[in-house]
Amino acid sequence: MHKYISLTVILIVLIGILPAGATPDITKIVNHIDRLYRSMSSETEVEMIIVTPNWKRKLRMKMWTKGLARTFIYIISPEKDSGIATLRINSSMWNYFPKINKVIKVPPSMMMASWMGSDFTNDDLVKETSLLKDYHASFTSIDNENPDCFYIKLIPKEETTTVWGKILLVIQKRDLMPVRQIFFDEKNEKVRIMTFKNIRIFGDRRIPATLEISSEKNKEKKTILTYINAIFDAEIDESVFTRRNLQKKR
Amino acid sequence: MMTAGFVLISVSMGVSGGSYSSIIELFTRNKTGHIQIHKNGYLNRPSLYNTINNSTALMTRIETLPHVQASAPRIYSAVLAFNGNKSVGIRITGIDPDKESQTTRIKQKISKGIFFSNSADKDVILSDALARNLNLKVSDNIILIGQAADGSIANDIFEVIGIDDGKGATANAMNCYMPIKTAQDFLCLSCRIHEIAVALTDEAKTRKTTKKISQLLNDTTLDIEPWQVVEKLFFKAMETDTQGQGMTFLILMIVVGTGILDTVLMTILERTPEFGLLRAIGTRPFDMFKLIIAEIACLSLFSIFLGVIIAFICNYFFMKYGITLDEPFYFGGVYMERMTSKISFPIFFIPALITFTTAILVSFWPAYRAAYMPPVKAIRST
Numbered sequence: 001m002h003k004y005i006s007l008t009v010i011l012i013v014l015i016g017i018l019p020a021g022a023t024p025d026i027t028k029i030v031n032h033i034d035r036l037y038r039s040m041s042s043e044t045e046v047e048m049i050i051v052t053p054n055w056k057r058k059l060r061m062k063m064w065t066k067g068l069a070r071t072f073i074y075i076i077s078p079e080k081d082s083g084i085a086t087l088r089i090n091s092s093m094w095n096y097f098p099k100i101n102k103v104i105k106v107p108p109s110m111m112m113a114s115w116m117g118s119d120f121t122n123d124d125l126v127k128e129t130s131l132l133k134d135y136h137a138s139f140t141s142i143d144n145e146n147p148d149c150f151y152i153k154l155i156p157k158e159e160t161t162t163v164w165g166k167i168l169l170v171i172q173k174r175d176l177m178p179v180r181q182i183f184f185d186e187k188n189e190k191v192r193i194m195t196f197k198n199i200r201i202f203g204d205r206r207i208p209a210t211l212e213i214s215s216e217k218n219k220e221k222k223t224i225l226t227y228i229n230a231i232f233d234a235e236i237d238e239s240v241f242t243r244r245n246l247q248k249k250r
Numbered sequence: 251m252m253t254a255g256f257v258l259i260s261v262s263m264g265v266s267g268g269s270y271s272s273i274i275e276l277f278t279r280n281k282t283g284h285i286q287i288h289k290n291g292y293l294n295r296p297s298l299y300n301t302i303n304n305s306t307a308l309m310t311r312i313e314t315l316p317h318v319q320a321s322a323p324r325i326y327s328a329v330l331a332f333n334g335n336k337s338v339g340i341r342i343t344g345i346d347p348d349k350e351s352q353t354t355r356i357k358q359k360i361s362k363g364i365f366f367s368n369s370a371d372k373d374v375i376l377s378d379a380l381a382r383n384l385n386l387k388v389s390d391n392i393i394l395i396g397q398a399a400d401g402s403i404a405n406d407i408f409e410v411i412g413i414d415d416g417k418g419a420t421a422n423a424m425n426c427y428m429p430i431k432t433a434q435d436f437l438c439l440s441c442r443i444h445e446i447a448v449a450l451t452d453e454a455k456t457r458k459t460t461k462k463i464s465q466l467l468n469d470t471t472l473d474i475e476p477w478q479v480v481e482k483l484f485f486k487a488m489e490t491d492t493q494g495q496g497m498t499f500l501i502l503m504i505v506v507g508t509g510i511l512d513t514v515l516m517t518i519l520e521r522t523p524e525f526g527l528l529r530a531i532g533t534r535p536f537d538m539f540k541l542i543i544a545e546i547a548c549l550s551l552f553s554i555f556l557g558v559i560i561a562f563i564c565n566y567f568f569m570k571y572g573i574t575l576d577e578p579f580y581f582g583g584v585y586m587e588r589m590t591s592k593i594s595f596p597i598f599f600i601p602a603l604i605t606f607t608t609a610i611l612v613s614f615w616p617a618y619r620a621a622y623m624p625p626v627k628a629i630r631s632t
Contacts, residue, residue, distance in 0.1 A: 057400050080438075081402050100332075102395075102405075117397075
């Protein structure tokens with residue numbers, strides 16, 4: 001049943017984006033990628049595996065989002081970290097540590113620091129950046145490119161606040177699923193690669209359920225984020241995104 | 251005069267040597283130990299992950315060596331400490347309470363509260379500077395947040411059971427001590443440690459024992475360094491100061507040498523007519539010269555003997571009671587409150603050598619003059 005739904009979704013998307021014989025519409029492709037993981041609200045359960053040369057750690061957590069401005073995350077396991085929660089409202093972010101019953105606001109200077117030791121920065125969680133609105137998109141080509149993929153170069157607009165000098169987006173032509181997102185710094189040096197894998201259907205949405213971020217500077221370091229459950233456009237109470245909820249004992 | 255010169259040099263050397271010994275003792279007994287063992291590169295670039303994994307076996311082997319008094323494992327990490335709304339960056343040091351108290355003086359430095367009794371408790375001992383900074387006292391709670399070795403955020407509440415006296419090598423340091431087991435659990439380090447501190451029965455054997463430990467362990471992944479390398483800035487400052495003191499001693503020796511010359515000249519020149527008389531009754535000039543030199547040698551030996559007795563009494567007094575300073579002075583991270591002397595062979599031998607050699611050397615010319623002066627001229631001289 002899910003297969004038919006997903007096929008229908010792909011067909012609708014492809015009909016909308018790629019009319020027969022027409023040049024692909026880059027705006028529509030980027031917009032599709034932009035909205036892939038986004039919805040008015042979402043309730044997800046994810047597993048995060050962090051691998052470094054010194055340690056490996058697996059976290060399981062629940063995440064709630066509402067619009068682009070609000071996110072609430074709390075860690076379910078391992079037991080040692082259970083109950084640690086993160087709340088983001090607009091560009092403000094707080095972490096709660098139940099063992100010491102303390103809420104710590106993440107200062108602006110720490111926004112580029114790692115979130116819970118992962119390759120995701122605090123900034124990654126807070127960012128409201130839209131690939132479509134905040135970047136100039138253009139088709140590009142690379143050496144040894146796969147003919148089954150689109151290669152889109154994203155250059156930040158002047159007014160965009162970002163640490164990236166360029167993003168290269170690799171998308172499968174047949175179903176417009178992202179394959180890779182390569183991030184470059186201002187010196188045009190590759191900094192990190194986000195690889196999309198394990199395409200699954202959650203409700204009416206077909207998305208890569210596994211995102212793997214690897215660092216170019218430290219090849220032995222990577223973070224694998226896997227969606228276990230996801231409900232998009234779910235009914236979520238406003239009280240989820242409050243300091244009171246952040247400090248609630250679970 | 252010769253005795254006074256001897257005593258002056260001997261006491262100066264004794265107090266200088268004693269003060270340095272006290273500083274080294276403070277440094278090694280309060281903080282570093284005499285020898286430290288780390289994983290390669292830890293000393294220059296400390297990292298939570300650069301750990302020694304088999305510390306118990308290593309320490310058992312090290313303690314079989316002669317001159318090794320004790321060894322203690324340690325863990326270090328930088329964390330954020332909170333008390334209410336106040337926070338400060340601090341260094342936590344995980345210590346084995348029993349082994350550490352055999353290696354350093356940490357147990358004696360507790361001025362308020364108690365030392366660790368159960369190595370598994372969530373107890374901490376704070377440095378005086380940290381306790382004052384966060385306004386904490388014994389029985390208060392302190393919150394610590396940092397990075398654990400498994401990538402998680404280490405966070406917990408600990409009870410302050412003691413505060414150190416804020417003196418010596420750890421003055422001004424934002425230190426928080428906790429039992430090593432507690433630190434390993436807090437930082438998810440299991441049985442790993444960062445440092446082994448080794449205390450010796452004799453500081454002078456440091457470099458020799460360092461070599462012996464290196465030969466015994468024969469492990470190229472370990473850096474085994476004496477305190478002179480571990481605290482190289484302090485050691486360099488001390489060496490520079492010692493060189494400066496060398497100049498002071500040289501000036502002191504010139505002053506003492508001039509005094510001895512004066513004594514010798516007085517002794518010989520005042521008795522020139524008597525020497526002339528001896529020559530007149532048939533004493534040969536060379537015998538005369540030998541006689542004068544022998545007399546000066548005897549005089550200087552007697553002065554040295556007397557000087558040794560007086561200098562020993564003075565140095566012993568300063569060693570036992572010291573010179574208490576009105577204002578403690580700070581040197582290389584150590585607060586000195588008292589200057590003490592140290593009795594050793596060089597503080598008697600070097601002044602003795604200087605006194606004897608100077609006396610003999612300065613007596614050559616007046617002795618030669620008295621011995622070879624015509625007897626009539628010598629008798630008539632006054």
